[in-house]
Amino acid sequence: xxxxxxxxxxxxxxxxxxxxxxxxxxxxxxxxxxxxxxxxxxxxxxxxxxxxxxxxxxxxxxxxxxxxxxxxxxxxxxxxxxxxxxxxxxxxxxxxxxxxxxxxxxxxxxxxxxxxxxxxxxxxxxxxxxxxxxx
Numbered sequence: 436x437x438x439x440x441x442x443x444x445x446x447x448x449x450x451x452x453x454x455x456x457x458x459x460x461x462x463x464x465x466x467x468x469x470x471x472x473x474x475x476x477x478x479x480x481x482x483x484x485x486x487x488x489x490x491x492x493x494x495x496x497x498x499x500x501x502x503x504x505x506x507x508x509x510x511x512x513x514x515x516x517x518x519x520x521x522x523x524x525x526x527x528x529x530x531x532x533x534x535x536x537x538x539x540x541x542x543x544x545x546x547x548x549x550x551x552x553x554x555x556x557x558x559x560x561x562x563x564x565x566x567x568x569x570x
Contacts, residue, residue, distance in 0.1 A: 438481045444449050444474030445516055449542035456535045464535075468523050472546055475520050478513050485509065492565045501563060505555035515545035 450468035455463035489502055519541045525531040526538075557563040 436478070437484045438495050438553075438556060440458055441474050441478035441481050442475060442549060444470050445512075445549060446546055448474055449539070449546050452535075452539050452542050456539055468527070471516065471523060473518050475513075475516050477515060478516065482509070482513060486543060488565065492559065492563075494535045495565070497559065497565055501555075501559065505552055505559055508552035508555065512549040519545060 448467045451463050451467035451470060454460070455467055485506070489506070492502060493499065519538060522531065522541065523538060526533045
């Protein structure tokens with residue numbers, strides 16, 4: 436259940452980044468950064484809960500290769516969004532010159548990888564029954 440928050444927040448942060456670039460709006464850019472901060476923090480929580488769920492999934496007989504198909508792109512997406520957050524904070528503190536197209540490109544790459552991780556995460560739940568409790 437925790438994974439839906441970072442997915443929604445990180446994708447929406449990139450949408451706001453695109454709107455900010457298109458509209459030349461500092462308010463939209465600030466909103467994008469705020470969502471990015473909360474999205475990265477919630478992704479950290481999702482990683483922790485994912486590790487706990489991985490152990491249960493292995494005990495339930497789900498093959499490790501299937502788990503890795505989700506885990507690898509999820510980690511890559513996390514690091515991409517963490518790098519984007521670092522870049523955005525460096526720009527805000529004027530340590531790096533602003534390059535909005537670079538921020539948007541990095542965000543779009545993160546969304547693509549996140550979509551791959553989400554697909555395989557859904558396959559774990561709906562295809563293999565990971566995390567499903569039957570009564």
